[in-house]
Amino acid sequence: MIDTHCHLYLDDFNDDRPAIIERANAEGVGRFYLPAIDSNIIDSMLQMEKDYPEQCFAMMGLHPCSVKENYEEELQIAEGWLARRKFVAIGETGLDFYWDKTYTLQQYDAFKRQISWAKKYKVPVVIHSRQSTQECIDTIKEMHDADLNGIFHCFGGSMEEAQQIIDLGFYLGIGGVITYKNSGLAAVIEKLPLSNIVLETDAPYLTPVPFRGKRNESAYLKYVVQKIATVKNISVEEVAEITTLNAQQLFKV
Ligand SMILES: [Zn+2]
Ligand SMILES: [Zn+2]
Secondary structure (H helix, E strand, O other): OEEEEOOOOHHHHOOOHHHHHHHHHOOOOEEEEEEOOOOHHHHHHHHHHHHOOOEEEEEOOOOHHHHHOOOOHOOOOHHHHHHOOOOEEEEEEEOOOOOOOOOOHHHHHHHHHHHHHHHHOOOOOEEEEEEEHHHHHHHHHHHOOOOOEEEEOOOOOOOHHHHHHHHHHOOOOOHHHHHHHOOOOOHHHHHHOOOHEEEEOOOOOOOOOOOOOOOOHHHHHHHHHHHHHHHHOOOHEEEEEEHHHHOOOOOHO
């Protein structure tokens, strides 16, 4: 299986990073896609990729919650890296209207510029859409072309929003939230084809039940797979197989 979205390079894992990878491998998780946040994490993210060259793959981008007064500088740093070497995706980028709406205009500007990088480098774009799913969909529609694809990571929207994302050829990143009773996500996933779903943990965040509230790690992907299998009344093997193929197709591995 592939954890398409995990921040395993963060300090939360400094004491036991090798054990985290080992436990994930033991649960059948063999690849880890590392989304960037801002310039503060680039060194540790690239170090992790260097330490696990067969298993860890870095993205490059600016998280919407890191879009502040200095976002032009931040975008320049990310752009410099993209010109220098290959990254597997642009991200994470997008819009976040949950924490702070002060920089809404700047968030849109940063998001659109990063979508244009995805087009330029022909890589997927990984989208963070907290309380902004429809706004992110509209932005993608506005800039869509035949080559543009990507993931709405930690998808938490409605059936209608999911359908629009699928119609765009994008994928839904599904993680621990599907195990939360009040999320409503299980009911949406029940009705959707597996063909547009990829797995993610967003570790160390969004830990699935039964460890909700604790630090998340990639080995816990198994609880997400189990929940999807139960909801769709199919085997865990089938969920693992199809979602892995989806991720492979998207990341061209
Ligand atoms: Zn995110
Ligand atoms: Zn993330």
